Amino acid sequence: MQRPSLNKTTEVVALRVTANRSGVLRFRLVLATIVSYLAMMAFLIHRARHATQTAVVAADFSPAMIALASCMAFSVVLTGLFVFVRHGD
Amino acid sequence: MRIPRNRMLLLLATASTFGVCGSAYSAQPDTQIRQAEFSTIVFFVVFAVLTLLFSFWAARRATSSSEYLTAGSSISSGQNGLAIAGDYMSAGAFLGLSGAIYASGLDGMFLAASYLASWPIVLFLVAEPLRRLGKYSFADVLTYRLKERPIRILAGVSTIVIVSFYLVAQMVGAGELISLLFGIGYGPAVIMVGLLMIVFSTLGGMRAATWVQIIKAILMIGGSAMIATLVLVRFGFNVSDLFKTAASNHPNGNKIMDIRGFAQDAVATLSLGFGVLFGTAGLPHILMRFFTVSDERAARVSVFYATCLIGLFFAMLFIIGYGSIALLRSDATYANASGALFGGNNLAPIHLARAVGGSILAGFISAVAFATILAVVSGLLIAGASSAANDLVVGLSGQQLDERMRLRISRVAAMALGVLGILLGLACEGQNVAYLLALATAIAASANFPLLLLAIYWDGLTTRGAVVGGTFGLISSVVLTAMGPTIWSKVLGLGPAIFPYDSPALFTVPLTLFVCWLVSIARAEPEEDWRLAQPAVAQYVESSNA
Numbered sequence: 001m002q003r004p005s006l007n008k009t010t011e012v013v014a015l016r017v018t019a020n021r022s023g024v025l026r027f028r029l030v031l032a033t034i035v036s037y038l039a040m041m042a043f044l045i046h047r048a049r050h051a052t053q054t055a056v057v058a059a060d061f062s063p064a065m066i067a068l069a070s071c072m073a074f075s076v077v078l079t080g081l082f083v084f085v086r087h088g089d
Numbered sequence: 090m091r092i093p094r095n096r097m098l099l100l101l102a103t104a105s106t107f108g109v110c111g112s113a114y115s116a117q118p119d120t121q122i123r124q125a126e127f128s129t130i131v132f133f134v135v136f137a138v139l140t141l142l143f144s145f146w147a148a149r150r151a152t153s154s155s156e157y158l159t160a161g162s163s164i165s166s167g168q169n170g171l172a173i174a175g176d177y178m179s180a181g182a183f184l185g186l187s188g189a190i191y192a193s194g195l196d197g198m199f200l201a202a203s204y205l206a207s208w209p210i211v212l213f214l215v216a217e218p219l220r221r222l223g224k225y226s227f228a229d230v231l232t233y234r235l236k237e238r239p240i241r242i243l244a245g246v247s248t249i250v251i252v253s254f255y256l257v258a259q260m261v262g263a264g265e266l267i268s269l270l271f272g273i274g275y276g277p278a279v280i281m282v283g284l285l286m287i288v289f290s291t292l293g294g295m296r297a298a299t300w301v302q303i304i305k306a307i308l309m310i311g312g313s314a315m316i317a318t319l320v321l322v323r324f325g326f327n328v329s330d331l332f333k334t335a336a337s338n339h340p341n342g343n344k345i346m347d348i349r350g351f352a353q354d355a356v357a358t359l360s361l362g363f364g365v366l367f368g369t370a371g372l373p374h375i376l377m378r379f380f381t382v383s384d385e386r387a388a389r390v391s392v393f394y395a396t397c398l399i400g401l402f403f404a405m406l407f408i409i410g411y412g413s414i415a416l417l418r419s420d421a422t423y424a425n426a427s428g429a430l431f432g433g434n435n436l437a438p439i440h441l442a443r444a445v446g447g448s449i450l451a452g453f454i455s456a457v458a459f460a461t462i463l464a465v466v467s468g469l470l471i472a473g474a475s476s477a478a479n480d481l482v483v484g485l486s487g488q489q490l491d492e493r494m495r496l497r498i499s500r501v502a503a504m505a506l507g508v509l510g511i512l513l514g515l516a517c518e519g520q521n522v523a524y525l526l527a528l529a530t531a532i533a534a535s536a537n538f539p540l541l542l543l544a545i546y547w548d549g550l551t552t553r554g555a556v557v558g559g560t561f562g563l564i565s566s567v568v569l570t571a572m573g574p575t576i577w578s579k580v581l582g583l584g585p586a587i588f589p590y591d592s593p594a595l596f597t598v599p600l601t602l603f604v605c606w607l608v609s610i611a612r613a614e615p616e617e618d619w620r621l622a623q624p625a626v627a628q629y630v631e632s633s634n635a
Contacts, residue, residue: 027213045355060332062347071202071206
């Protein structure tokens with residue numbers, strides 16, 4: 001029995017997801033995610049290279065820990081923001 | 090005919106489980122250890138038998154490829170969110186990140202933050218288009234715009250390569266865990282887990298894997314919360330005391346409060362982070378999760394649930410990691426004089442569970458970790474099997490498969506990938522599993538993510554551009570990863586690494602995007618040869634606009 005063959009080209013359809021409001025929001029949020037992540041990374045690398053050596057044992061959350069936690073919390077907040085925006089579906 | 094064969098497989102797997110447990114139990118020389126191991130064995134057997142029963146139950150329903158590969162798209166957003174979280178709370182994350190914190194402090198949490206930051210990328214860019222346009226694999230999305238045959242071959246090959254890398258990390262974690270649990274060698278442990286995962290994934294398919302992920306995710310969060318709480322109880326809920334003790338126990342002292350190892354080389358750190366950030370959006374077993382829900386809204390909401398749960402889990406890993414430094418490093422029961430944990434640093438959470446909660450909690454956590462491994466590797470095998478049946482075979486043969494053939498090829502592919510996973514797991518003994526996961530995501534970021542991104546958001550992508558760019562991304566990322574310090578020097582032992590960075594994503598992702606763009610614009614091709622557009626793409630865009 002003849003099996004169905006693969007699809008053939010029929011037409012080319014333009015695909016511009018960025019042209020609508022939801023698309024613009026998407027790209028802004030993606031940029032916000034990437035910028036916050038890069039900022040966190042830059043801060044951590046800068047801090048690690050310029051940290052002062054001290055004999056006192058650390059006893060609290062370090063700035064690096066706070067930067068990591070902020071980045072993680074920001075990811076969750078951005079995700080929630082996008083999910084709770086009206087999508088019309 | 091199928092049911093008796095399934096029963097036989099189930100009996101064989103159960104017998105093998107009991108056989109290994111029995112020999113391990115009788116091999117313990119000391120009475121006290123016997124008692125301690127007994128609770129572990131009981132939990133392990135209960136979990137192993139339960140998961141096998143799940144797979145048996147699901148096997149009776151998995152009579153079509155849609156049911157076997159995507160659970161008939163009938164999973165709710167809450168269930169899918171838990172299952173996605175379960176995929177991320179893998180042995181690699183639980184054992185690997187805790188082990189990384191135990192070894193060098195905050196460095197481990199850097200990877201955790203990178204993994205979490207990758208989820209908004211998945212949600213904003215690929216989750217909804219995948220649900221709308223895909224059925225079995227991400228190649229379904231690509232082939233709405235591009236010619237089907239070459240794209241499916243490329244997608245099939247890249248999926249199998251990524252799944253294989255990801256499998257290695259899980260198998261290494263599994264081997265170390267089972268080896269410690271039962272006092273058997275690493276090799277037999279990997280083989281045993283491999284056989285169980287083959288039976289589980291071949292029989293049960295996506296529905297069984299999803300339900301085991303859901304149950305396991307709940308148990309994993311509960312177990313981690315219990316360990317973290319017991320650690321905090323030890324320090325009177327005073328985090329400062331915990332940090333003080335950890336810093337005074339660790340040879341690096343205060344340095345464990347900052348990123349150190351990763352920060353030594355900014356380019357290497359950026360490349361690793363880049364790979365993780367964009368790699369999740371290219372991981373086949375994660376992308377496949379969006380085919381198990383009914384619509385885009387469910388896909389969106391499930392990502393939100395997953396992100397919240399994963400964030401909570403990583404917060405608990407932070408306490409577990411520093412708790413293990415504070416409580417295990419100076420204890421000769423768990424670590425040698427140099428501070429290395431018995432059984433490997435990846436076992437930090439298991440030892441910590443024993444230290445704060447006794448053998449019962451350790452047994453429970455071990456069994457949950459084992460169920461984690463089983464569920465994650467099963468999801469991986471199913472993703473690989475789906476791609477083999479729907480992409481590779483369809484692409485190579487040029488013919489669509491009927492339901493029966495697709496199901497049969499999927500199951501055979503799951504078995505073949507399981508065997509491959511066992512062999513790779515045996516070759517990579519002793520590697521940090523979190524690091525291996527990061528390498529797998531770097532390949533996913535280089536090979537799959539650029540194609541998905543361009544296919545969804547750029548009109549100008551041609552099939553030629555996608556094939557040339559995707560092939561470049563896959564080969565360059567695999568070759569450079571193999572030439573990096575972890576594979577070239579540590580695994581293969583070939584001397585100094587040729588490529589200085591473990592993760593090549595910082596270079597390969599932009600280059601792949603560039604190659605796709607360049608090839609697409611460089612040569613105008615007859616549309617009927619290189620482009621293939623379906624009305625569904627336009628419908629998707631139109632509904633987005635509306």
